[in-house]
Amino acid sequence: MASRTPRGAYTGSPCRSCRRPKPSRLYLCAGCWFQIPAAARRALSERGDRARAIARLRQLHDHIDAEQPLGDLEITA
Template sequence: MAPTRCPGCPDGMKGPGKYLCLGCWSTLPMAARRLLNRRDSHAMARLQELYRQVTAGVPLAEIHITS
């Protein structure tokens, strides 16, 4: 699979299976990264939470994952 566009920045590319490019990912709060790294039955809900906030213009450093 080829890299795809990162949803968190204008021209970043993210690797297959990654949620964001490395630059965006390292900007997320540690708590959010820890939750997003979990791959369980709530993983998709967390990903949707992340992308919803990114789309709404929430700064990456202020993203909160609750599920």
């Protein structure tokens, strides 16, 4: 994974988990993303059904908002 990111990439909202700036195209900063179990990362990265993608993202956000450990995340949507 590239460690250098163009300055313009940090235009999105901060990481929902740690509040650090992150690239807008990612759900979380890399540090938080890789704390999520691989199965959940795969589910969140799936493309295709937009409604389900939104439901999965909502599960991620609910999990973080409930202050659950990222390593416990399960995506069931």
